Amino acid sequence: MSLWDPTNPLIRRAGRVVPALWPAPLIQGVRTRRVKNAEIHATIYSPENPRGTVLWIHGGGLLMGHPRQDVKHLKETAAEVGVIVVAPHYRFAPENPYPAALDDVHSAHHWLLTHAEELGISPDRIVVGGQSAGGGLAAALCQRLHDEGGVQPAGQWLFCPMLDDRAASTDRNPIWDADSNALAWRYYVNGNPNAPYAVPSRRAELSGLPPTWLYAGSSELFYGEIVDYAERLKSAGVPTQCEVVDGGVHAFELWAPHTAAAKRLLMSSRAWLQSTLNALD
Structure with missing residues (x-):
């Protein structure tokens, strides 16, 4: 078992408290505010004139x-790309198994849609993104929103996403x-991996995402x-850009953001985000 032993409640507690102490850089032109109500608990980073x-x-x-x-x-993404970034909290397993986390981010997306005018953005210019487990939740959310109809995300921005419970690796x-x-x-x-949207990779039909x-x-x-x-998305006709970082370990851009490889990756990811929004102009 790894250092982050999921069976140890003290480790899980530390993994929920320590990241909240991360230092926040001061970036000119980006305002920070927090919102907490029945629908959303999130931090919002807002640049001037968001697109x-x-x-x-x-x-x-x-x-x-x-x-x-x-x-x-x-x-940095808010400043460089000119986007509002909304980063919600969500509930964790094992105390709150599926669908709690997905319900929470779905609720956050609904809040965004209903407050788009207040935020100064268009509802059809929302990209859903995330890293690791958050990337998996982002993929699951896009699947759920697709099936519900209505305003669809403009893109999905997935950093090293956690997509499949059947991983065969012995890493x-x-x-x-x-x-x-x-x-x-x-x-x-919680015993039901085939529940809709629980495990993104288990979904058979990916067209329309x-x-x-x-x-x-x-x-x-x-x-x-x-x-x-990525290959299944491409085969389903979804415009897909998949980058493989040679020698990259999981979430290295979070742990080592000042490395040349992380800087290249983040630059490329933001270029894709920029071009995705440009295509909507």
Whole structure:
């Protein structure tokens, strides 16, 4: 079992508290505010004259994490691309298994739609994104929104997404290994992995989903499932850009954002986001 042993409640508690202490860079022109009501509990990063919105879902194996852990990436994205970034909290397994987390981010998306005018953005210019478990939730949310009809996301922006509970890897990464991953999925799906939207990769039909950007590190646990999902999206006719970072480990852009590889990846991801919004002009 990895250092982040999901069976240890103290480890899970630490994984929910420590990321909330992440230092936030001061970026000129980006305002921060928080909103908490019956529909959403989130931090919002707003630039001047926004041209779109990113609903960002943080990672943490469906068991832990905090929106603040991505604050540097989110504030820089807000400033560079000119988007409002809304980063909601969501409930965790095992205390709150599926569909609690998905319901929470779905509720956040609904809040965004109903407050678009107040935020100064168009409802059809919302991109759903996330990292790791958050990337998996973003993919699941896009599937659910597709089936519900209505205003669809302009894109899905998936950083090393956690997509499949059936991963065959025997990876023994000390931070998050195959055993930890399997247990996290077991906590989350609570005996029903085939429930709609519980496990994104289990969905057979992917046509009609929004344009997609996603990446995988070649040295990470999720490499196979990410590349497979990308190929299935392409086969279903979904415009898809999949980047593989040679030698990249899971979520390295979070842990080592100042490395050359992380800077290249983030630059490319924001270029895709920019071009996706440009296509809507």
